[in-house]
Amino acid sequence: MExxxxxxxxxxxxxxxxxxxxxxxxxxxxxxxxPILILRRKKTLLYQGDTFQGLYIVQSGMLKQxxxxxxxxxxxxxxxxxxxxxxxxAIGEGFYSGTVIAIETSGLLHIPFRRIEEFPDLxxxxxxxxxxxxxxxxxxxxxxxxxxxxPADVRLACFFAAMSRNFFARGYSPYSFRLAMSRxxxxxxxxxxxxxxxxxxxxxxxxxxxxxxxxxxxxxxxDALASIAARSK
Amino acid sequence: MExxxxxxxxxxxxxxxxxxxxxxxxxxxxxxxxPILILRRKKTLLYQGDTFQGLYIVQSGMLKQxxxxxxxxxxxxxxxxxxxxxxxxAIGEGFYSGTVIAIETSGLLHIPFRRIEEFPDLxxxxxxxxxxxxxxxxxxxxxxxxxxxxPADVRLACFFAAMSRNFFARGYSPYSFRLAMSRxxxxxxxxxxxxxxxxxxxxxxxxxxxxxxxxxxxxxxxDALASIAARSK
DNA sequence: CGAAAATTTGACGTGATTCAAACGCAGTGG
DNA sequence: CCACTGCGTTTGAATCACGTCAAATTTTCG
Numbered sequence: 001m002e003x004x005x006x007x008x009x010x011x012x013x014x015x016x017x018x019x020x021x022x023x024x025x026x027x028x029x030x031x032x033x034x035p036i037l038i039l040r041r042k043k044t045l046l047y048q049g050d051t052f053q054g055l056y057i058v059q060s061g062m063l064k065q066x067x068x069x070x071x072x073x074x075x076x077x078x079x080x081x082x083x084x085x086x087x088x089x090a091i092g093e094g095f096y097s098g099t100v101i102a103i104e105t106s107g108l109l110h111i112p113f114r115r116i117e118e119f120p121d122l123x124x125x126x127x128x129x130x131x132x133x134x135x136x137x138x139x140x141x142x143x144x145x146x147x148x149x150x151p152a153d154v155r156l157a158c159f160f161a162a163m164s165r166n167f168f169a170r171g172y173s174p175y176s177f178r179l180a181m182s183r184x185x186x187x188x189x190x191x192x193x194x195x196x197x198x199x200x201x202x203x204x205x206x207x208x209x210x211x212x213x214x215x216x217x218x219x220x221x222x223d224a225l226a227s228i229a230a231r232s233k
Numbered sequence: 234m235e236x237x238x239x240x241x242x243x244x245x246x247x248x249x250x251x252x253x254x255x256x257x258x259x260x261x262x263x264x265x266x267x268p269i270l271i272l273r274r275k276k277t278l279l280y281q282g283d284t285f286q287g288l289y290i291v292q293s294g295m296l297k298q299x300x301x302x303x304x305x306x307x308x309x310x311x312x313x314x315x316x317x318x319x320x321x322x323a324i325g326e327g328f329y330s331g332t333v334i335a336i337e338t339s340g341l342l343h344i345p346f347r348r349i350e351e352f353p354d355l356x357x358x359x360x361x362x363x364x365x366x367x368x369x370x371x372x373x374x375x376x377x378x379x380x381x382x383x384p385a386d387v388r389l390a391c392f393f394a395a396m397s398r399n400f401f402a403r404g405y406s407p408y409s410f411r412l413a414m415s416r417x418x419x420x421x422x423x424x425x426x427x428x429x430x431x432x433x434x435x436x437x438x439x440x441x442x443x444x445x446x447x448x449x450x451x452x453x454x455x456d457a458l459a460s461i462a463a464r465s466k
Numbered sequence: 467c468g469a470a471a472a473t474t475t476g477a478c479g480t481g482a483t484t485c486a487a488a489c490g491c492a493g494t495g496g
Numbered sequence: 497c498c499a500c501t502g503c504g505t506t507t508g509a510a511t512c513a514c515g516t517c518a519a520a521t522t523t524t525c526g
């Protein structure tokens with residue numbers, strides 16, 4: 001039996017979410033949404049190649065996006081947290097670029113539209129959408145570049161630091177949280193073998209930087225974590 | 234003394250360029266362009282962090298885009314060929330995300346505008362711009378993912394195959410062309426050490442796949458090249 | 467022509483993957 | 497209640513691709 005130390009206890013009542021990059025458009029989109037959609041763990045929201053049917057906004061839970069290559073290997077490209085938008089990368093091409101699956105029971109808002117022309121109030125919001133896209137591109141780029149240039153321990157430290165910031169920004173404790181993804185999924189996201197990830201988590205625990213029991217993670221020494229994340233190759 | 238076997242001899246008179254993804258918007262943008270801009274080899278077109286002053290369309294020559302990290306290392310993110318658009322990734326943020334330098338004397342068209350609102354005929358063209366951005370994001374993503382997941386020889390083979398296709402699509406020979414970039418720049422682009430690149434080119438020549446004399450490259454055995462490019466890890 | 471830069475080649479070290487095996491944990495059925 | 501099974505995680509040992517260092521060779525360009 002697990003005691004959820006993270007997601008169930010709001011750390012700051014509210015307010016911190018204003019720093020989320022796409023908040024404005026989120027607010028705008030929410031006004032158009034259908035009733036909330038519940039997706040159980042391991043259930044698929046949409047498949048890679050499906051024709052674009054609109055965006056989704058995460059309200060609770062967590063999801064992953066995987067990209068199936070022609071080979072058998074698949075790349076984990078995104079974890080979606082509450083207030084994240086799913087499907088932005090499908091607007092241009094007209095079909096979803098990856099399969100999205102819930103890694104824990106999640107609540108979603110669906111903003112249905114097929115073509116961008118159906119998007120309401122286009123004049124005032126298309127600029128934001130552009131910025132959103134472009135920003136996503138930049139973020140993705142820097143993430144990938146980090147995967148290429150940074151050693152595995154730095155990548156993992158950055159991942160925990162980023163998750164910590166994400167939870168804090170959403171009103172939860174930055175030091176203790178639950179990550180529903182398996183080690184395999186985390187390793188896929190960080191572009192390393194599961195064994196490497198396991199070894200690194202063991203090492204971090206030995207060094208007193210964090211503790212990991214199952215899916216519960218506690219950051220014991222944030223400064224040490226940050227110093228590893230900051231150190232470049 | 235070099236005999237330019239590639240760029241100087243149109244392979245197909247015209248027509249193949251219609252397959253270029255951003256051709257329509259290129260045509261539209263060209264109507265607004267100022268007189269052509271000439272940039273000599275190693276001259277800088279714009280610096281990373283400069284405020285967005287508009288897009289550039291390559292007419293001739295080749296340029297590179299590098300991304301300066303806070304560390305000393307710099308990542309080569311793009312090579313721009315004729316008809317490519319420079320600066321798309323700056324629209325969202327308002328400043329250029331990388332430094333663009335000519336690697337050979339290049340002709341450019343400048344489409345000056347500061348804010349997206351000044352963009353003419355916005356209603357009909359913003360959709361294309363969105364698609365363009367999104368497509369660039371997808372391309373970039375798959376490229377980066379390749380860097381992470383594929384071994385060095387596959388990456389190099391893909392690079393030559395892609396260059397071959399690029400030259401063919403632009404009306405030149407796909408089997409013999411000149412690449413103005415240095416080995417260092419090519420290695421940066423492919424995320425490998427110069428020495429590794431040099432060894433691989435030597436190996437490919439030993440295997441009779443291609444020949445390289447200076448900056449002139451001939452693809453002798455396209456099938457062998459393709460089979461290396463196709464093979465996944 | 468001569469200096470500086472670019473390219474090639476070899477030797478070596480290492481971080482990360484792969485292979486293999488042991489361990490823990492949840493669910494199932496006898 | 498306890499073996500049995502399957503899955504996720506951990507740990508160890510061997511291997512490999514690639515980067516780094518260093519030196520030789522070629523090319524570039526004033």
